[in-house]
Amino acid sequence: MLNDNVPILLIEDDRVDIMTVQRAFKKNQVKNPLHVARTGLEALCLLKGDGCEKINPPPGLILLDLNLPKMSGFEFLERLRADRELQGIRIIVLTSSNEPRDREAAFKYDVDDYIVKPHSFQEFNRAIGTILELWDLD
Amino acid sequence: MIPAVTAMLGKWGELFRQVFHWGRSENKTRPMASSGATPAIWWGYKPVFVVALLGLLITIYFFLEVSDWEEQRVYTLFREASQDRILVVRREIEHTLATIRDIASYFEASPEVGRREFRKFVEPAIKRHAGIKALMWIPRVSHSDRESFVKEARRSFPPYLIKERNLSKEIVVASARDEYLPVLYVQPYQKNRELLGMDMALDTTIHTLLRRSEETGELRVSERVVLTDNGVEQSGFVVAMPVDYQELLEPDGGRIDAEAPGGTGIRGFAVGIFRIGDVVEPALETLSAGAVNIRFFEEVQAGQKVLLYTHISRMSGSSDLPVGSDGEDREWVHGQEISLGGRYWRVVCTPLAGRYEADTWSGWVVLAGGISFTALLTAYVATLVGRTKKVNRLVEVRTAELSSAMAKMNIEIRERKAAELELKTLNDDLEYWVAIRSSEAARRAQDLEQFAYVTSHDLKAPLRAISNLAEWIGEDLEDKIDDESREQLGLLRDRVRRMHALIEGLLEYSRVGRTEGSYTEVDTKELLLELIDTLSPPKGFVIKVPKVMPVFRTDRLLLGQVFANLISNSLKHHGGSRGCIEIGCNDRDGFYEFSVADDGMGIAPQYHEKIFMIFQTLEAKDYAGNTGIGLALVKKIVQERGGKIMLESAPGEGACFRFTWPKPA
The missing domain is CATH 3.30.450.350 (CHASE domain)
Structure with missing residues (x-):
């Protein structure tokens, strides 16, 4: 079961999608603190504390959208994997792209899962529940 | 040769030489034998006349010689015989005369002869x-x-x-x-x-x-x-x-009657x-x-x-x-x-008359032989000259033909070179344009890809948001809205889902041919069983797969897509609650012919082409999951692979989709 204290970082620019995640967390009674970054750069800032408050303790899971302004999800993954300080964070790609090439590209960065955003909240809810249930964030 | 002939012929030789010189000067004035002038043609046969004349002269000479020789031989025989006879006669006459001499001697020796x-x-x-x-x-x-x-x-x-x-x-x-x-x-x-x-x-x-x-x-x-x-x-x-x-002396030495009277x-x-x-x-x-x-x-x-x-x-x-x-x-x-x-x-x-006649036949034989030989030689030389002339003419004609042919060939070569140059220019142009078009096409493909990609994300996101929001509204206002509003919210979400399906279908459609497929060894029977499991046909439907299906190297994903679309199409549009779908396979030359046949309501012939067009549906748009993309996608996939898809169907008689799929090269 997921440790309640481990923060989770959601990188997402769409407000409804952020709401969807928050709502799913609430529905699934997930207690873990949920930090939200609207862009890749913001996310890096939160992770490293460069110019903004660093998430402490560091997040154990990142829910990553691929279609982001300024810095795409892949660019973010590139930076993240290249940073020695930020190793060992689990990453679940949460995207609306069903393109095989996106899927393949994501798995190259050793992501833990690739979830195509369901168009129904109920499905989404189920998916989030499954993830958090199965994944031990310790 | 000419001086010898002249010497031999004497006066005739002079005439001959004159004729010869006439002929030669004639020849000089008309050097071209091919001009067709009659004297020139005859002049070409000069060797023939010379040979004939020489042959005749030599023959006559030898005829005369042989005749003369023969006459001499016979005359010699005659003379020898004559001389023998004269000799014998002469000797006999001398012997005869000797008799008288003997008598005289006898009388001289004896004074008295009784x-x-x-x-x-x-x-x-x-x-x-x-x-x-x-x-x-x-x-x-x-x-x-x-x-x-x-x-x-x-x-x-x-x-x-x-x-x-x-x-x-x-x-x-x-x-x-x-x-x-x-x-x-x-x-x-x-x-x-x-x-x-x-x-x-x-x-x-x-x-x-x-x-x-x-x-x-x-x-x-x-x-x-x-x-x-x-x-x-x-x-x-x-x-x-x-x-x-x-x-006459007496034995005693006295003279006897010394003086005659x-x-x-x-x-x-x-x-x-x-x-x-x-x-x-x-x-x-x-x-x-x-x-x-x-x-x-x-x-x-x-x-x-x-x-x-x-x-x-x-x-x-x-x-x-x-x-x-x-x-x-x-x-x-x-x-x-x-x-x-x-x-x-x-x-x-x-x-004697009739004897010592010269045998003239040898002379005549020489004459006849010489004339025959001369005739043959003349004929031969004439043939030779004729043939030489013919060959010369032929050579001239051939040379002319050859030069004209060469000229033609030169012209042709020049034309061909020009054509080649033109072709090269055209080819260069073409290559240039092809390169431009190719890059254009590549750019367009890239554009399309970009478009599809953008579509997949940017169109889907708001839809999803609408869907989610509508759901949340329904949840949050569960007790405050009436049934009609609740139904309308449901319709909204349903249309959103439909929109989503359309977008997914479009993306999938555009992805065919855009993506490089991965080839693996595919067991079609296993693939089908897997697909059927995923599609989970409703109760009452049976899907029959032949016991033996081919195993070959191909794009598993695409072949699966085709089968999945056809089978789900048959399930969706069967029209009954119970049915049977039969999969078939025929091994053809270079390809396999697969078929998916159902026993459903069938399709009228006028729609056989229409159903393969994108967004074309035969039923109401609100029918769940019917985007009008499935068969268009199937057709596109099959055609991309170089195959064909056919439909055999009539209303009430079920439908049979056949498609060909290439074997690995």
Whole structure:
């Protein structure tokens, strides 16, 4: 079961999608603190504390959208994997792209899962529940 | 060659040379034989004429030579035969004359020769020589000695008298004269008894002969005399040899009757009368018969000849000599002079008619052969010349053809080069345009890809948001809104879901051909079972898969998509609650033909094409999950693979989709 204290970082620019995640967390009674970054750069800032408050303790899971302004999800993954300080964070790609090439590209960065955003909240809810249930964030 | 011909022909050669020069100058004025002028054409056959002329001349020359040679050969034969005969005759005549000489010698050696001695002496000669008519001893008797002479003669022959013929040709006792030349001995006596005692001084011929022999002291031969033997006249001649008084010494050394009466030294004459024929014929008989006639002439005066005797060849039946002809007008004559006793005989040999004729056939053979050979050679040369001319003409024609062909070829080469250049330019242009188009196409494909990508994210996100928001509104206001609003919220979410499906379908559609498929070994049976499991057909539906399905290397994802779409299409549009879907496979050449057949309501023929068009549906748009993309996608996938898709269906009779799928190359 997921440790309640481990923060989770959601990188997402769409407000409804952020709401969807928050709502799913609430529905699934997930207690873990949920930090939200609207862009890749913001996310890096939160992770490293460069110019903004660093998430402490560091997040154990990142829910990553691929279609982001300024810095795409892949660019973010590139930076993240290249940073020695930020190793060992689990990453679940949460995207609306069903393109095989996106899927393949994501798995190259050793992501833990690739979830195509369901168009129904109920499905989404189920998916989030499954993830958090199965994944031990310790 | 020309000078030789000229030399050979002499005057003709001059003419020939003129003709030759004419021809040559003619040739110079018309150097082109191909101009077709008649003299030029004939001039081309000059070698033929030269060969023909030369051949004829040589042939005629050899013909004449051979004929002449043949004539010479025959003439030589004739001459040799003639010479042999003349030689034999001459020897025989000499032998004959020798008889007289022998008698004379005998008398010279013996002062007294008796009648018996004489007979004994001459007998062998008479036997040996058939030509002897008579052999005589004629002493010289002066009138004063007449009586003693007769007296002496009567001792051995009592009836002896000195006789003469009177004017009436009767034999009478000789009248008194100064000198007598009586025949004392004659042999053979029986045939010549008339002659015994006959005074030869009165016979003109013999007297002249005796006188001549006395004058010369040599053996002398008379002119022709006619001898009559048993009434047959024959030619004959008389030979006389004088016998002098010799100073015969007695054994005691005294002279005997040294001086003859009359003062002359002649004691008498040995005389022979000969038949020419009988002299000549036996001699010639010693030779084998030859076809030669021989005539003996005596020259009486200059240019006047008397025929003495004619020998007709034993090979001839009769005389073939024209009467009165001396034979020397004959074409062939071999004549020779024989000298005998101060007289000249001309012996003329002529060939028997029809003999010693030159065999002219060899000449004619040479002529015929030469003419034939010349004709052949001329024909050959003519053929050769003709052929050469033909070949030359052919060469000219061919050369002309070749040069024209070469010219044509050059033109063609130039044209072809120009065309090649043009083609190259066009090709370069084409390549340029293709490159531009390709890059354009690539750019467009990239654009499309970008578009599809953007679509997938940017269109879906708001939809999803709408969907979620509508759901949350429904949840949050569950107790506050009425049923109608709740239903409308449901419709909203349903349309959103439909929009989502359309977008997904479009993306999928655009992805076909855009993405490189991955080839793996595909067990189609396993693939189908997996698909059927995923599609989870409703209860009452059976999907039959053949026991044996091919296993081959292909794009698993795409083939799966085709099957999934077709099977789900059949399930969706079956129209009944129970049904059977049958999968089939035929192994064709180079591809497989798969089929998906259902027993549903079927499709009317007018829709068979329409159903494969994108967004075309045969049912209401709000029917769940029916985007109108599935069959269009199937068709696109099959066509991208180079295959074909066909539909066999009629309303109420089910539908059978067949598609071909290539085997790995």
